[in-house]
Amino acid sequence: MTLSGGPLLDGPRRRLARSVRLRIAGPDFAAERVRIWDAPGARWFGPEDPIWLVHDDAAMFVGGIRALLLQSLHPVAMAAVADHSGYRSDPWGRLQRISHFLAVTTYGPVPDAERSIDVVRAVHRTVRGTAADGTAYCADDPDLLSWIHVAEADSFLTAYQAFGPRPLSDTEADRYVAQTAQVAARLGVPEPPRSRADIAERLAAFRPALASTPAARDAAALLLADPPLTGSARPGYRVLAAGAVSLLPPWVRAELGLPTLPITDRLVTRPLARQLLGTLRWALQAPIS
Structure with missing residues (x-):
């Protein structure tokens, strides 16, 4: 969906952009963008790189929801999230921290990206606990880190290929995965x-360890049935969430108790999500104010 500009739409466009930016990046979005995008220095990636395109597109809204739903199926990872992330008490704060990390490591100067990674690694070392089945966990466990990364990379790429302005070629898609690996390794x-192919192989290897748990179903209910939004924001979010569910494999939907409706997905859900993302993409091109 493409909308034209003009004085009549300028006000609604700016209000929508401000509302989305406030949720995703917090009240300091303008200053943060200047610090990340305008600061001098070398970057790991540039405008010609697939990771730059994927992470700067509105399809990330769908990809993020899909990633959270997929990640919830790892019982130990979900236990760590439930115990330590504050996803219920501070869902927008958690989203803003993730958004900031992605922005800094994708677009920021190398020293800032390295500092952001150091901060996350330090936090991971403090996140320890015991899952419901008695399994001890630590957030810097290589297996858990691998699962979180694989679920995110797969979801972000899947959402961009389905809803981005131009799907990546096969070569570009593989480059995207390789570029996310640079950050993940650090x-x-x-x-x-x-x-x-590596992503598919890794997902298949994880599958025996994945299962629905009360914590996973609770997270899915928060994301899909009772999101922390009110008023006019709720219907739009539900369209994005439905788009995310439409991109989940049938076995994931089955684990989470979500129906698989391929005809509805193709004819209703994805066209609606594509239209809404087009509107968000248009709004977010408005000048920052």
């Missing part, structure tokens, strides 16, 4: 996947 992920 976070402590052992031998992160570097192609779509």
